[in-house]
Amino acid sequence: MRTIRAVMMVSGVGLAAFGVAMLVGNGWSENVAIVWWLGGGVVLHDAILAPATIILGLVVMPLLPQWARVPVTVGTVVLGSVTLLAVPVLGRFGSRPGAPTLLDRNYVGGWFVFAGIVVVAVVFAAVRRRVSLGTSSVPRINHNASADGASADVHATP
């Protein structure tokens, strides 16, 4: 294990250094733009996307009945992540007059169909859970949700 880890560590540093060396060869003005993009991705995720996700969960989850929380969480992860990766086609930013077969779908219409399927699936799953919870003896009031679920993630001490 020690040897494997040492070999991985050394080769990893070597491969990354090779990549950095290639970047340095790109020249100054290219590298300023690249550093903005490298840092920008981290800042957009760590300072905006991640806190927004957590705050959304903190605000929305307590408003939902228990039987709806899991389906809504699943639906949000699927819809949110796939929408994010579809941004380049949804905006059709790369379309050119000389390339009529590029970006040749109705992407916004496709998104509404996709979102509709997700919403229907979430509603269906939530109703099923409600029916099964209603017939079981599981107490409806949650036990210390903050220690337990995604529903109350960040615990703010008063």
Add this chain to the structure above:
Amino acid sequence: MRLLAAPRPEDFRSRLRGPEVTARIGLWLGICFGLAFLTGLYSHFSQNTPGWLTLPTRPVALYRVSQGVHVIAGTAAVPLLLVKLWSVYQKLFERPDVGSVRRLGLQLAERGSIAVLVAAAIFELATGLPNAAQWYPWSFSFRATHYAVGWVAIGALLVHIAVRLPLIRDALTGPLDKAGASASRGGSLSRRGLLRTTWLAAGVAVLATAGATVPVLRKISVFGVRSGTGPEGVPINHAASDVGAVAPATHPSYRLKIINGDTVVSLSRDELSAMPQTIAELPIACVEGWSASGTWTGVRLRDLMALVDAPAGADVMVESLQVTSYLKVTHLPHEFVQDQLTLLALGLNGEELSLDHGYPCRLIAPTRPGVLQTKWVGKLEVLT
């Protein structure tokens, strides 16, 4: 007043956060990045082939599958990376251990390596996906940068796995959920439920986009960059009018020039049509990940090379009639020159090659990146 202070790792109370979830998603994320790196290397060397390297010419769909895997792996990695980063987000708020210089140094080194890894990983996905849709909202060269940062990402990933290996091993071999917690209770997701959600999101991401390269998915890939239709049933990337090829390609005096030193042979399109024709089923596979298969009719390149007595091991420079300089001239390594399926195509799917597909003739070779399948060919020159 703690509400206003920065949170601490222990403030994040979800039991979904922890190595059980992180290691399992990380395993698949590592597989996606590994696949993307290897297929990326193959694509890079297909486009910039060094003299010492001889590329395989079979199977004919190798480049198509490889580049399809490259884009599919990167697409699947988006939900995986988002959930993985969520599962470790609390670690961002760990306070440095200022009690010991050695521990502080190790901590800073590890956090630095993680910062490099996260930055490089996000960069690769945030540049690769727009490139697949031919959107370039940056000023740097996409190919050179995406390639270089790919090395940084894979190197930082190896360092990260090396540092975390004992933890990863324990997490992967240990139980996922505590006994009795595998079914979600009340209003919260179990760890297994979160993993299944992540696999579902990654699977949906693939199904919604992969139709651009996997024909059976065309109807359901609502976010595919191409529907797969076009002239003669094959999409086009650059129209003739896009690159100034219309006038020279349709001029009555068009002749294909084949040059080997002082030997020059000129052929009209009718003379090319009169030569023995070969039919080959070959894919056109773009570096951006889309691909389509076509039945091409044309003259074998090696038959044309024989007209000027080209030596067997010689590479060929292929020059287009297009005016714009980007990819006007491409370099065809000897293994492709000699291949019996490498054609100067005159027809596609039973029809005459249309202007936007490269009329009067275009290069089509097995398992080559689409950008190097030169259209509107005006000159073939043997390199010695």
